[in-house]
Amino acid sequence: MGLIIQQKALQAAGGLRQLLPVVRKRDKSLFEQIHRALNSVVLNIAEANGNDAGTARTRFASACGSAKEVRAGIQLAVAYGYVPTSWISEVDIALDEICAMSWRLSGR
Numbered sequence: 001m002g003l004i005i006q007q008k009a010l011q012a013a014g015g016l017r018q019l020l021p022v023v024r025k026r027d028k029s030l031f032e033q034i035h036r037a038l039n040s041v042v043l044n045i046a047e048a049n050g051n052d053a054g055t056a057r058t059r060f061a062s063a064c065g066s067a068k069e070v071r072a073g074i075q076l077a078v079a080y081g082y083v084p085t086s087w088i089s090e091v092d093i094a095l096d097e098i099c100a101m102s103w104r105l106s107g108r
Helices: 004-015 019-026 027-049 052-077 089-105
Strands: none
Touching: 004 027, 004 052, 004 089, 019 027, 019 052, 027 052, 027 089, 052 089
16 A cells, blocks of 8 residues: 555645646746656655665655645745635645655654
8 A cells, every 4th residue: 555655645746636737827837846846755755665764764855855845836826826725725734744754754
């Protein structure tokens, strides 16, 4: 089944299905930044799960940084008026939880 953090990251990605096309139409650069960072969250967590302890800690730390980047990106989308706050509330909470879990798993 995989790590709980991996499942949460995939849920967060699914939670942005509505937001990403809107942001893409309004601000392609912001869309690309959010999209890359979100991919990084999911992929770094997956890579951590299959590596030695030292590399895993580094990947979990990277996942945390990328999750914070996604959070900032979706908060910008709200601030710019591209989407309403209600579109990001659940994803923002999930990303916060991912940050907390990945930070603990990184051993920091």
